[in-house]
Amino acid sequence: MALAGRLRPNLSLVQRILRNEPISAQRSSPGFAVSEVLRNYATASQPKESKPKVPLALFGVSGNYASALYLSATKANLLDKVETEILDLVEASKKSPTFSQFIKDLSVPAETRVKAISEICSEAKFSDITKNFLGVLADNGRLRHIENIAKRFLELTMEHKKEVKAIVTTVIPLPPEEEKELKATLQDIIGQGKTVKLEQKIDPSILGGLVVEFGQKVFDMSIKTRARQMERFLREPINFDSL
Template identity: 30%
Template sequence: MENSGGIQASLGGRYAIALFELARDGKALDSVAQSLATLKAAIAQSADLKALTTSPVVGREAAGRAISAVATKLRLDSLTTKFLGVLAHNRRLSQTGSVIRAFETLLSAHRGEARAEITSAHPLSRSQVTALGTQLKARAGRDVALDLKVDPAIMGGLVVKLGSQMIDSSIRTRLNTLAQAMKG
């Protein structure tokens, strides 16, 4: 399997490669990807879950029990649940975010997709996401997996990262550019 050096070099990346290979060999890529997306959304919405995954104070056994309960509540697949148990046992729950990002990158490469990170000031509607996906597919020349983020600090517009390209049409950047020009 072709892996980028950046993914292999990071601790979260090595865990993601292991999870990806287990999922691929077990023909469970889609279920693991869905479980990780569910977990990612839950971490973004729950301060308590985020604290569980980032706190160095929580012990191995307590973290294992807590993450098992979370996995059951979120109805995560068995491979992802076991994997999270390994992260808890190894005191690596803090790597959960980087594991999810690296897994998404590996999955996109496996599917022949490009990945695009879209940051908006407000959540995008389904039709906006569809239109944006169509535009990016035309630009990239292949399917594009979208990773949507909301950051009110950009005030409006979008910041799109597609591979090594970045398109920043945010109001914050435009105001900063205007401020620099006025100093000038």
């Protein structure tokens, strides 16, 4: 059976999720919640005793798709594998201008998109969860949102694993010992119960020092920022009356 044929039963449901429409035409309430649709999507074909839940409430197109993928991957006990596969696809789109253009081009017929994605997933040996999910995106013309969906999906998997992402920006890569020390410091800040996941970025424009983005906080200890602060200080008029 063709991939598009297997995906068809889920397609109308995902469309209704994105439009925030009721599952049943008999339901008259116009405010049927997206969260309820997601619960129906995730639990329609599973026993009542098993009800995976999203660890964070996400909204919008990317949030809805990411939540649906999370529930499906959790139910199949393939969360780590699906996460790796989705991130691999995003990375491939960044490295290949042709592939990037393909997933963004809405003029490509849906049937062509679905067939191409199916072949790519088969060649990459992706799980059926990922393959079917990407097929839905392709059929709905939503492949262009894959990077944002992946980011939102990563938020869910990190919350599930009790991980906190910290991004450290430096001019050159941190030596292993300094990276270990920084990670230990951040771990002390968040305490027990969650684990710091450190990501390094290189940006020569900061001139030196480092910038740490951690949760909702930004610790800017770069030479560039310090130089700007010093410049503002030197431009301030001196109050000789206070001397």
